[in-house]
Amino acid sequence: MTTTHVEPATPVDLAAIRTRVDGALEYFLRDKATATEPALPGELTDTVYDFLFAGGKRIRPLLCVLGWHAAAGEVPVPQPIVRAAASLELFHAAVLIHDDIIDNSDTRRDRPTVHRALAQRHRDRRDPDRFGAHAAIVLGDLTMVWSAELLHTAQLTAAQLDDALTVLDGMRADVMYGQYLDLLTTARPSSDLGRALRIIRYKTVSYTCERPLQLGAVLAGAHSGVRAALTAYAGPLGEAFQLQDDLLGVYGDPARTGKSDLEDLRDGKHTALVALALEHATPAQAAQLLALLGDPELDKRQADTCREILTATARHHVEAMIRTRWAQANRVLDDAPFPAAVNQALRDVADAIVSRNT
Structure with missing residues (x-):
């Protein structure tokens, strides 16, 4: 009997995608730095560059390119697709800059947040902290414009750009709606798990996973079966991403995450972790947790008490x-x-998300 030898598929080089995305971002910012008008x-430009290249996993651009490959197959990725994917990282940077102001965060990726860095740069002013927050709002807006x-300017076709804007308009609206839901529930934790998952749906599932995948897919002219499968994959993946993020916000090692392990507790974030804790806690545990969560002066000992209750x-x-x-x-x-x-x-991405410690 004759058997057909099937060559294994060439793996998608995720590191090479990141390198190309970084190159597109670097070229764009270098052009902005030398612009005369x-x-x-x-x-x-220095502040945005430092923020972008201080770390970050480039998850959204990676998923965008994988969405393109899902529809286009194993062919080289054209530079316009890389540039479109890189635009997602600039949007993400803008959201993080604003998010850190809202959360009053001191560090991001083990460095000062943008508003703290700008305040330090202008420490000779009479109002450095106020200036830093206001300047970071403007810089976040500028990064979103960029x-x-x-x-x-990615040199997409007119049809590709129209399709891309349909996806991105939805993504932008979703993340802002999710941010607003997050604000409404911050410092007002409850046992409402459904509300916590609704925040995740808009703030993370759409913006981190579904829309980036769909962007790449529509740029490749994907048929409905590809798009439906990407959406079905993105839903649970995005929820897993945010649930893991919530655990890292409470239990993560700041030396690895680059963020404080007190901020979520001090803010009283309404996460699935907190909702489930209040659902399963004894009356005494619930009362203690509600008394501590959202206290901006929460100290390490009190945070440890919160963690003990959340763990139990x-x-x-x-x-x-x-x-x-x-x-x-999967x-x-x-x-x-x-x-x-x-x-x-895509399986490798899912594995990395559930096992990450940063």
Whole structure:
């Protein structure tokens, strides 16, 4: 009997995608730094550059390129697609700059947040902290404008740009709505798990996973089966991402995460972890947790008390939710109409999200 030898698919090189995305970002910012009209203060482009290249996993650009591969197959990625993917990272930077002001965060990626860095740069002013916050709002807005500019100058076809804007308009609206829901519930934690998951749906599932994948797919002219499978994969993956993020915000090692392990507790963030804790806590535990969460002066000892209650009542539930959603995302890939190498890359991304400690 004659058998056909099938060569294994060439793996998608995720590191190479990151390198190309970084190159597109660097080229764009270098062009802004040398522009003569308008001639920007050097500290603006320097601050955005330092923030972008201080770390970051480039998850959104990676998923965008994988969405493109899911529809286009295993062919080299054209530079316009890389530039469109890179625009997502600028949008993400803008959201983080504003988010850190809202949360009054001191550090991000183990460095001062943008508003803190700008305040330090202008410490000779009479109002450095106020200036830093206001300047960071402006810089976040500018970075969002640059994200749109990078997309519009990516040299996409007119049809591609129209399709991209449909996806991105939805993404921008979703993340702002999610941010507002987050604000409404901050310092007002409750046992309402549904509300915590609704915040995740808009703030993370859409913005981090679904829309980036869909952006890449529409740029490749994906058929409905590809787009439906990407959406089915993105839903549980995005939830797993945020649930893991919530655990890291409370239990993560600041030396690894680059962020304080007190901020979420001091803010009283309404997360699935907190909702489940209040659902399963004894009356005494619930009263103690509600008395401590949202206290801006929460100290390490009180934070440890919160962690003890969260561990006793909810941590194992959240960890089980993450495992369940990881399995759901992988089951979608069992039947997804993607090339084998793309399928494996998406499995690798799912593995990395549930196992990350940063």
